[in-house]
Amino acid sequence: MAETDETRDDEETTDVAVQEPTAEASDEDQPLDLKVDIEKPSACERHVSVTVSRADIDRYLDDAYSAMMPNAAVPGFRAGRAPRKLVEQRFKTEVVDQVKGSLLMDSLTQISKEGSFAAISEPDLNLEAVELPDDGPLTFEFDIEVRPDFDLPKWKGLKLKQPKHEFTDEDIDSNLKQTLGRYGQLVPHDGAAAEDDYITANVTCKADGKVVSEDEELVLRIRENLSFTDARLEGFAKLMTGAKSGEKKNATVTVGPNAPNEELRGKDVEVEFEVVEIKKLKLPELTEDFLQEIGNFESEGALREAVKQNLERQLEYAQQQQARGQITELLTESATWDLPPGLLKRQNARELERAIMELRRSGFSESEIRARENTLRQNSAESTAKALKEHFILERIAEDEGIDVEDGDFEKEIFLMSMQSGESPRRVRAQLEKRGLMDVLRNQIVERKVMEAVQAEANFTEEPYNATKDDTEAVQLAVGGRGAEIPQAVDKQEEEAAAEE
Structure with missing residues (x-):
């Protein structure tokens, strides 16, 4: 399990640095005497209760104080010369915090190594609620997400x-046209819009007559379908074919079940497209310079x-x-x-x-x-x-x-x-x-x-x-808005009235 900032203690006091015990002093190869109870709320969740023995707590405390003694500075004594009881009294708070962190970290590491479960997240452990007792064992609990236990299905011989x-020359011709389209130039067109043309449009989305989402001068290619981030408009090409600059086209879409605005999930939204401009795509010529530019x-x-x-x-x-x-x-x-x-x-x-x-x-x-x-x-x-x-x-x-x-x-x-x-x-x-x-x-x-x-x-x-x-044009616009992430929807008439006031 990953070590967290909360389980490390590198603080220094003005008198002495609280040192981690050495390998010899801490006898770190000796496993902790843990009692671990694991509950399974679901296949991927575990609630773990841990009890650390009093003997382990005393051992860790003894190791911490022993590591501190050679450098402990206590008023009235030379460094390293103060009696152990005075050192324990003076640095009890620091050592207890250090030992608590070490015991928690080592307990989590040992539980992980013992393989009772395969963790897929950090433990949800409230460190502030854990206290190192003066007497008796240390107890703490945490929740953790784990990989579920299951019998591996047969995967050979499926x-x-x-x-x-x-691929034929026709396939390559079609895809080459799409590729060149990335480098094409949009040129204004005075006539009516046709499929594969581009329109610049102001898009306004309303639910129950109130504007919930809008964007200006979106450039949209006229394809069979139009995909919003939370809805899909079938028949977009049919709707826009024949449209001219200045015209408005309207459609109704249903907000998807995973839309960011939870209040509008599954509900209908009216989408208005105000056509500002129509453009056609002019493909580049395959000159020597162009061929070099796009890929040598x-x-x-x-x-x-x-x-x-x-x-x-x-x-x-x-x-x-x-x-x-x-x-x-x-x-x-x-x-x-x-x-x-x-x-x-x-x-x-x-x-x-x-x-x-x-x-x-x-x-x-x-x-x-x-x-x-x-x-x-x-x-x-x-x-x-x-x-x-x-x-x-x-x-x-x-x-x-x-x-x-x-x-x-x-x-x-x-x-x-x-x-x-x-x-x-x-x-x-x-x-x-x-x-x-x-x-x-x-x-x-x-x-x-x-x-x-x-x-x-x-x-x-x-x-x-x-x-x-490839019959779908996509736009990064949520027709239902983003709920709490966007300003409260305002009716257009209310907006205009407020402006007049």
């Missing part, structure tokens, strides 16, 4: 389906080969995801244990980050990632629960098979992500480290290796690959 596809390509043929490789990476991603989905269903059939709500809530963001990193290393564009990200957000509770159960099972397989991260694994993953983002591997790594995501990346690598091991033992049946159609 029957799986795998998509196969040979020597020719259009080299660019097309890179596009083909990217398509193959996306096919590999689809193969992995389909296999993973099948494996997850098969392995988690018997995983009927419940997960603590607090664990699920904390894990939501981590699971989203993991999924986004997987998409980046597989070469998906930022617009595709945003669309999938919104979908993941809207189904976060269900997907996170399944992903956590899958993680516990894959973790067990990794331990049994000795699967772990090797030298170069991190560099390979970071390089693939840097290719998608266009940033240097060093910058991508620095961003991951700054956001504390290196452990997420490690889990991703280990889980992929386990999946490869499972697939190596599986029996596959090939089937045609149907690539996911």
Whole structure:
């Protein structure tokens, strides 16, 4: 278990530093005489009550005072010459705090090593409530989240389906157009809007006539569907086709069950699009300078080969995801244990980050990632629960098979992500480290290796690959607002009346 700031004591008094006992003095190899009672509120929760014997408390106190004696400074005595009883009286508070911290830390370490459970969080321990008694044993208790105990399902010999596809020139042409679109220029258009055009729009969202969310001059590509962070508008292209500058278009969407604004979950919201401007995308010409600028390509043929490789990476991603989905269903059939709500809530963001990193290393564009990200957000509770159960099972397989991260694994993953983002591997790594995501990346690598091991033992049946159609535009706007995180919704008429006053 990780050492916490609360369980360390490095304080100094003006008279003497309270030193940690040496290995000889503390006899640290001698285990504590602990009585540990473990209750199981749920599969992933443990309530632990610990009793430390009086003999261990006295031993730790004796070690602490013995380590202090050679340097203890007591008024009226030379350093190290004061009687032990005076030293004990003068430094009792400091030593008791030090010993309490040491006993708690060593107790937690010993419980962890004894393997009664596999912790997945820090213990919820109220240090201030723990007191070292003058007589009798020390008792304390804590709650902790743990990996559930379960029988590992049979994972060798699974029957799986795998998509196969040979990419054609038509596939490459279509994807090349999407790739060039990232470098295109939006030019104003005077006529009516058509599918794949872009509109600049002011978006206003109302619930029961009150504005709950709005944004100005959003640039939206007209695609079949529009994905908000908490809702999805089907038929967006049909709604906007034929629209002209200055016109308003309205639609109704239903706020998702995992929306940030809990009050509007499952309710309808009216969305108004005020079209400010219509634009068309002008693709760049494949000049020698442009080819060099976007990737040092020597020719259009080299660019097309890179596009083909990217398509193959996306096919590999689809193969992995389909296999993973099948494996997850098969392995988690018997995983009927419940997960603590607090664990699920904390894990939501981590699971989203993991999924986004997987998409980046597989070469998906930022617009595709945003669309999938919104979908993941809207189904976060269900997907996170399944992903956590899958993680516990894959973790067990990794331990049994000795699967772990090797030298170069991190560099390979970071390089693939840097290719998608266009940033240097060093910058991508620095961003991951700054956001504390290196452990997420490690889990991703280990889980992929386990999946490869499972697939190596599986029996596959090939089937045609149907690539996911890129028909969704994504926008980082919550139609239902963010509840307490945003200003209170105000009716437009009330807003105008207040302004007049």
